[in-house]
Amino acid sequence: MLDLKSLYVHIPFCDYKCGCCGFYSIPETAESLHRDYLSALQNELKSFDIDEDSLETIYIGGGSPSILSEENLEHLLGIFTEKFSPIEFTIEMNPRQLTRDKLITAELFGVNRLSIGVQSFSEKSLEVLGRKGSRREILNALDAACDSPIENLNIDLIFGLPNQTLEDLEKDLDIALSFEPGHISAYSLVVEQNTPLGKSVESGRLKLPGQQLDRKMYEHLICRLEEEGLYQYEISNFALPDFECLHNWNCWRSEQYIGLGASAGSFYNGRRFTNPADVRGYIAAERNPKRESAALTEKDYAWQTAVLMLRTNRGVCAAEFSDKTGFDFEVLFSAEIEKNINAGLLEKTVSGCRLTPEGFSVADSVSREFVLD
Numbered sequence: 192m193l194d195l196k197s198l199y200v201h202i203p204f205c206d207y208k209c210g211c212c213g214f215y216s217i218p219e220t221a222e223s224l225h226r227d228y229l230s231a232l233q234n235e236l237k238s239f240d241i242d243e244d245s246l247e248t249i250y251i252g253g254g255s256p257s258i259l260s261e262e263n264l265e266h267l268l269g270i271f272t273e274k275f276s277p278i279e280f281t282i283e284m285n286p287r288q289l290t291r292d293k294l295i296t297a298e299l300f301g302v303n304r305l306s307i308g309v310q311s312f313s314e315k316s317l318e319v320l321g322r323k324g325s326r327r328e329i330l331n332a333l334d335a336a337c338d339s340p341i342e343n344l345n346i347d348l349i350f351g352l353p354n355q356t357l358e359d360l361e362k363d364l365d366i367a368l369s370f371e372p373g374h375i376s377a378y379s380l381v382v383e384q385n386t387p388l389g390k391s392v393e394s395g396r397l398k399l400p401g402q403q404l405d406r407k408m409y410e411h412l413i414c415r416l417e418e419e420g421l422y423q424y425e426i427s428n429f430a431l432p433d434f435e436c437l438h439n440w441n442c443w444r445s446e447q448y449i450g451l452g453a454s455a456g457s458f459y460n461g462r463r464f465t466n467p468a469d470v471r472g473y474i475a476a477e478r479n480p481k482r483e484s485a486a487l488t489e490k491d492y493a494w495q496t497a498v499l500m501l502r503t504n505r506g507v508c509a510a511e512f513s514d515k516t517g518f519d520f521e522v523l524f525s526a527e528i529e530k531n532i533n534a535g536l537l538e539k540t541v542s543g544c545r546l547t548p549e550g551f552s553v554a555d556s557v558s559r560e561f562v563l564d
């Protein structure tokens with residue numbers, strides 16, 4: 192029996208492909224295909240023997256889970272509520288597809304956390320991202336979310352967009368905060384090659400703000416969100432106390448998880464698995480999609496654990512690290528720790544060490560320094 196805390200479910204359908212999108216999703220609205228996909232998900236779930244009592248979180252992401260018809264949404268949620276009673280049950284919703292009826296269905300089936308992919312309230316920015324929809328649609332969706340009984344609301348934002356100014360970001364934050372979300376995820380734009388946005392940036396038609404402005408925006412949003420009581424508990428995630436995302440928290444503590452669905456990744460029993468990014472192949476494979484799999488050595492796992500824990504405000508807890516990996520963090524990474532402490536990017540804590548505020552701004556490059564032979 193698999194003792195794991197988190198289950199991820201990938202719904203790889205969208206009604207169109209955004210110009211910035213690097214996720215595995217296909218523009219496909221046919222309800223019959225969605226239905227077949229849900230049956231395949233149900234079969235894949237049956238192939239795992241998961242300890243019902245250990246499972247803390249279910250996260251349904253995509254793609255756009257909210258593209259499903261109400262009937263299909265009920266089917267999807269029923270697959271999981273029939274078997275599990277997680278502490279945290281999240282579903283992502285696209286503002287253009289969110290309806291009050293879908294929210295009622297979600298709540299009836301035990302969903303207690305909504306994550307709404309806003310990205311920006313500025314129509315200029317939405318156009319740059321190649322996202323359909325208007326500011327009005329987003330505001331209506333957030334109004335509906337605030338009226339629903341699901342009180343735990345996350346809003347996703349992106350900053351560092353071509354042509355975006357600090358004032359534009361400030362307006363996005365003002366509007367987002369006016370809905371009083373318990374959680375905001377704010378990511379600096381990652382330009383994916385081979386997307387329409389990537390090509391526009393590559394050709395020079397769109398210009399990114401530059402490192403200095405991007406950093407200024409990041410620092411600004413940290414201050415602004417902290418002023419409103421949403422503290423930074425991970426590089427890109429901010430929450431009121433008790434509204435942290437438990438699902439992501441478990442991933443950053445390097446816990447085992449299973450991902451169901453096309454392209455979904457899993458990590459359990461010391462191996463990483465990835466399902467093929469192919470909806471029709473996934474449906475045809477029934478309960479045994481041909482997963483790619485790679486074993487992690489003990490040192491690989493120690494590296495993964497250090498890098499994930501460093502993403503969080505708590506940083507690496509040496510005792511937890513040693514329990515999980517069998518290694519002494521300070522011995523295994525002594526050179527990296529010393530170098531980054533001297534550079535002002537890491538600091539010691541009572542339980543281990545964590546990134547400093549300067550370190551958070553360059554977290555990816557600090558992580559790259561953590562290498563093992």
Ligand code: SF4
Binds near residue numbers: 253
């Ligand atoms: S809605 Fe999200 S997953 Fe779908 S295409 Fe747009 S960015 Fe990608």
